[in-house]
Amino acid sequence: MIKSFVKLISKNNVLEQIRYASQALPQLSSEKYNIKRKTFGTIEPSDVGYFRSILGEERVLTDESDVLPYNIDWIKNCRGQSRVVLKPRSTEEVSTILKYCNDKRLAVCPQGGNTGLVGGSVPVFDEIVISFALMNKIDTLDDLSGALVCEAGCILENLDNYVREHGLIMPLDLGAKGTCHIGGNTSTNAGGLRLLRYGNLHGSVLGIEAVKADGTVIDCLRALKKDNTGYHLKHLFIGSEGTLGLVTKVAIHCPVLPKSVNLGFFGVKNFENVLKLYKSAKSKLGEILSAFEMADFDSIDCTVKNLKLPNPISEYPFYVLVETHGSDEAHDSEKLTRFLASEMETGLIVDGTVASEPAKMQTIWNLRESIAGAGLAGGYVFKYDVSIPLKNYYDLVPILRKRLGDKALKVFGYGHVGDGNIHINVTVPQYTKEVSSLLEPYIFEEVSKVNGSISAEHGIGFRKPMYIHYSKDQSALQLMKDLKQLMDPNGILNPYKVLPDAV
Template structure:
């Protein structure tokens, strides 16, 4: 059922591939003739970016971890323009990187060599909103937060929410199959995305954009592009199912004295809060301490508490009084049963935000360190914290290890931070973290994708037969391999 049996061999393969430097594919290089063609497609030379300084934000990811050497970024406005760009790239054998808000964490949206960047930033139109059906159709370059604000005026909301919402694009969210904090309630984009418009490697426009909740006419092709990180096609527009915006929101911040008690609290939250539970986040003491130490505006809502674990629960519902009553009853019974040691309920919007600020402060605080080993893992809930403790033991005093994340979805963010990277530290963490995750039947990327960072590690999560089938699908959709090369699949491809 899992790749468990063959973990050792997979590990060796993964390391070997990682060690081998990625080699530029046999793609053409940009010529003056290409620039002329692209300028004629886009109409205005300012959308054909060739200046080295102007190219920097297209070449470099926001963590400053990955930097490509592209000499060309294109900024189309319409699907037709994207189609003409791809037709030309296909004919000329030019490699392409689709780029959304460039907020990814695995180097998936920046070039590795000199791939042409196709930025979706100008494709930011909302085509339609149907308030009754709760369906929005928009271009791929729309910014997540802007979409959510627009939907708010219709009493609707986006079915996903994440830290980068102020700059990430919906097309990038879809291509990464982004998760975020309300996944527990609103589920996967595989359920929420009703339709897509995609430009294929050949330039052909694949129109499966019908904004219907139900449609069983043939294969659901759009699903392949959700999470394909732009390697099978460029998502240019999407139809999204948007739930009603809740009238009431609440949050509670709790402490638990052991991880099993965190799990017990989750079990109780599912039973008692049921349909109003919209987030269940946990953080260990080390995470909380790091955030409060780093930022003056992050405060432990349970001041003086020295328990090992903290939980942030959010509820969303249609009746404030009912929600408050459910929350109160859940807290009382959880305290009485000893699942939690203490708890605070947000009394107003300021406190609600302060609770979330604690959770959001953790990744921000991690970013302030010289070296950060960042893992986004799916692990069965019962074993989740064992992995954190085992990693902490292995790194000893060489790094500060924290575990937090979307417990409700089995999604652990495991991080080790230090002043500087070192081979000794690296070897203590990897491949241990990946191997252990594989042994537990988990995933080495829960919601960040594989990009260039983890392309060679896919074997830890996926069976050989699945990877072979993925390569076949890649060849079917992109026979020349021009779409976002060196990403997702091992480069032996």
């Protein structure tokens, strides 16, 4: 039976519920993780005066209450001690700031929308925060080639709304799209919900403008799909999390806006059937398949209960969300409905609903996109973002449930089956080193055993440098260290992130 429903929850309301789920300040990162400050310079009143001379009074924040939000990540796991936030409006200002900071050995922390999950966008000690919030202009859009050139501080959802007016879409879609910045997306090589269809940012980003630690502006901003002239330098900055240079502009390829979008939401009785359903979807939906998402019962149950979001179907052990992008509404809708009917007959789908109306589709997507924040209302959440071969995709969830026992309130998994990326959340009443030691490095050891990656799309940040060796061998780590030394010899760019201290 195909069901329908009408309640629409505002995405902004959901985000506000998540944002204010807890007002308690997290412990300082340096104390929580026993980190020692490196020998950087200390900011003096004269430094603040210099920054005000180039940015003006209103774009240099020093009041503790103004600076505090920039010191805390959105899941309230990490907390820095910065006393100054700078808000440049141009690449030239970023260049001037970095040259001064490099000369003075003042460490900096670049920050976009601050939606990361590994502490990469907040300071650890007193690093100067460089916020890109005011660098939010769109330079050009070629609606023939689909090339968009914009500043790093543009919010992803705003860009998507803009290009849609020209018959295009952004190739990236995230639950945090209303807050995250394209510069941060690029710097972390964000994956998102439709990587299955549109690929990752290493393929979508056509060019980059970035500023090195010494203030040198690197112009690799050509908006060509083909440019085979020497080293592909733009790729150094995609995923480097601000440790090699600060991304100031991005040229990105925007696909054509699909004329037909359909969404299916299905109940499935076990994970083995989820994999069988994925194989069937690739075969039967083919070129129109744009997303294949999985969530277990606890993932959806947490969202329904904590954020009061409606579940359009009954309760099942697993849920699958399938989206199609195409050019023929009647053809695509019939194809997805036929897929639903066929797999209900085989038993792979126990129950389901198909929607093509924007309000209904948004309600389903809200249910999926809000999982990450819903757990925050129930306690402290350990979050893991890993890539695992599909045959082992869900194995870690029951293993961790058994390992943690009653020490965890919930252990649940959800993610992007289409690219092997699972998000594992462990909810506990409060953070304890006992639970942390049971999870880390155990979870990364298990991922490494099946040749997975300890970070699928959220980067290494502050939380994972000591574990990066589970995914990179020593030769690769040494080359990364050599690149860091070449491009940032004083180590001022986003210190304590990505690379371990000893390689």
